[in-house]
Amino acid sequence: MLSINTQNPQMRLIKKAIDVLRDGGIIIYPTDTVYGLGCDLSNKKGIEKIYEIKRRNKKQPLSFICSDLKHISQYAKVTDYAYKTMKRLLPGPYTFILEASRLVPKIILPKRPTTGIRVP
Numbered sequence: 583m584l585s586i587n588t589q590n591p592q593m594r595l596i597k598k599a600i601d602v603l604r605d606g607g608i609i610i611y612p613t614d615t616v617y618g619l620g621c622d623l624s625n626k627k628g629i630e631k632i633y634e635i636k637r638r639n640k641k642q643p644l645s646f647i648c649s650d651l652k653h654i655s656q657y658a659k660v661t662d663y664a665y666k667t668m669k670r671l672l673p674g675p676y677t678f679i680l681e682a683s684r685l686v687p688k689i690i691l692p693k694r695p696t697t698g699i700r701v702p
Contacts, residue, residue, distance in 0.1 A: 584598060584599055584602075586599065588612075603620075603621060603622040603625070603628065604622060604625070606621070606622070606625045606626075606627030606628045606631065607621070607628065607631075608620065608621050608628060608631050608632060608635065609621070613647070613700070613702040614673065614674070614675050614702040615675050615702070618647070619632050619635060619636070620647075623646055623686075623687060624687065626687065626689060629644070629687060629689050629690060630689070632644065640689070640692060641692045641693075642692070643690055643691060643692060643694055643697065643698065644690040644698075645677050645697070645698030645699060645700060646690070646697075646698075646699060646700070647699070647700045647701065647702060648699055648700070648701055649701070650672075650701060651665065651668055651669060651672065651701070653701075654668070654678075654680070654699050654701065656683065656685055657682065657683050657685050657686050657697065657699060658678075658680035658681060658682055658683055658686075658697060658699055659680065659681040659682075659683060660680060664678065664680060668701070672701040673701045673702055674701075674702075675702070676700065677698045677699065677700050678698070678699050678700075679696050679697070679698050680696060680697060680699060681695055681696055681697075682694075682695060682696060682697040
């Protein structure tokens with residue numbers, strides 16, 4: 583288990599965490615509301631581990647975090663109205679349900695065209 587000080591992060595620990603994510607591992611990280619489980623969104627093994635840890639049915643979608651509005655636009659279609667709303671409210675404790683782009687893995691979109699995205 584790694585513990586990274588957010589006020590003074592050590593690069594070697596950050597690199598180790600990146601390696602864990604690339605290998606399909608899971609991280610636990612603080613958000614603006616609760617601690618979250620995280621994985622590499624492009625790593626099916628990591629996503630499956632999150633479903634297993636949460637004991638969640640794979641028919642239930644997962645939400646994910648993005649760093650900013652530009653990052654969101656890679657994973658979702660953002661209308662002008664949604665953009666203005668998010669710009670006003672983010673960062674914050676909100677999950678926006680948006681039409682997913684092709685970059686969102688199908689495993690977290692069980693038969694749904696939408697995805698939940700947060701910017702804590």
